[in-house]
Amino acid sequence: MRPDSFREFDAVTLFCPRCREPVQVRKKLLLVLPGGDKYEYTCPVCGETLGSKLDRNQGYPGI
Numbered sequence: 001m002r003p004d005s006f007r008e009f010d011a012v013t014l015f016c017p018r019c020r021e022p023v024q025v026r027k028k029l030l031l032v033l034p035g036g037d038k039y040e041y042t043c044p045v046c047g048e049t050l051g052s053k054l055d056r057n058q059g060y061p062g063i
Protein backbone atom coordinates (compact mmCIF):
# COMPACT_ATOMS: atom_id res chain seq x y z
CA MET A 1 0.00 0.00 0.00
CA ARG A 2 2.65 2.46 -1.01
CA PRO A 3 1.58 5.69 -2.69
CA ASP A 4 2.52 5.83 -6.35
CA SER A 5 4.51 9.02 -6.00
CA PHE A 6 6.79 7.36 -3.47
CA ARG A 7 7.87 4.61 -5.81
CA GLU A 8 11.52 4.51 -6.73
CA PHE A 9 11.64 5.47 -10.37
CA ASP A 10 14.18 6.98 -12.70
CA ALA A 11 13.80 10.28 -10.92
CA VAL A 12 17.20 11.45 -9.74
CA THR A 13 17.73 14.80 -8.11
CA LEU A 14 21.08 16.48 -8.52
CA PHE A 15 22.36 19.91 -7.78
CA CYS A 16 22.71 22.04 -10.90
CA PRO A 17 25.53 24.59 -10.64
CA ARG A 18 23.97 26.80 -13.29
CA CYS A 19 20.49 26.94 -11.83
CA ARG A 20 21.99 26.87 -8.32
CA GLU A 21 19.33 24.54 -7.10
CA PRO A 22 18.56 20.84 -7.04
CA VAL A 23 16.77 19.70 -10.16
CA GLN A 24 15.12 16.48 -11.18
CA VAL A 25 17.47 15.40 -13.93
CA ARG A 26 16.56 14.02 -17.30
CA LYS A 27 18.02 10.62 -18.11
CA LYS A 28 19.31 10.30 -21.65
CA LEU A 29 20.68 7.17 -23.28
CA LEU A 30 24.17 8.04 -24.43
CA LEU A 31 25.89 4.82 -25.47
CA VAL A 32 25.03 1.17 -25.73
CA LEU A 33 28.03 -0.85 -24.60
CA PRO A 34 28.49 -4.63 -24.45
CA GLY A 35 28.47 -4.47 -20.66
CA GLY A 36 25.52 -2.15 -20.31
CA ASP A 37 23.92 1.11 -21.32
CA LYS A 38 25.49 4.42 -20.51
CA TYR A 39 23.14 7.18 -19.51
CA GLU A 40 23.73 10.87 -19.13
CA TYR A 41 21.91 13.05 -16.65
CA THR A 42 21.05 16.51 -17.84
CA CYS A 43 19.29 19.46 -16.25
CA PRO A 44 15.77 19.85 -17.69
CA VAL A 45 15.97 23.62 -17.25
CA CYS A 46 19.33 24.66 -18.72
CA GLY A 47 20.51 21.44 -20.35
CA GLU A 48 23.73 21.23 -18.34
CA THR A 49 25.23 17.76 -18.02
CA LEU A 50 25.19 16.80 -14.36
CA GLY A 51 26.50 13.28 -14.45
CA SER A 52 26.45 9.89 -16.08
CA LYS A 53 25.73 6.35 -15.09
CA LEU A 54 26.38 2.89 -16.48
CA ASP A 55 23.45 0.54 -16.24
CA ARG A 56 24.92 -2.92 -16.41
CA ASN A 57 23.11 -5.54 -18.36
CA GLN A 58 22.29 -8.31 -15.96
CA GLY A 59 22.48 -10.93 -18.66
CA TYR A 60 26.19 -10.39 -19.11
CA PRO A 61 28.78 -11.83 -16.76
CA GLY A 62 30.93 -9.25 -15.03
CA ILE A 63 34.11 -8.52 -16.92
Ligand SMILES: [Zn+2]
Nearest residue numbers: 016019043046
Ligand atom coordinates in the same frame (compact mmCIF):
# COMPACT_ATOMS: atom_id res chain seq x y z
ZN1 LIG B 1 20.24 23.78 -14.71
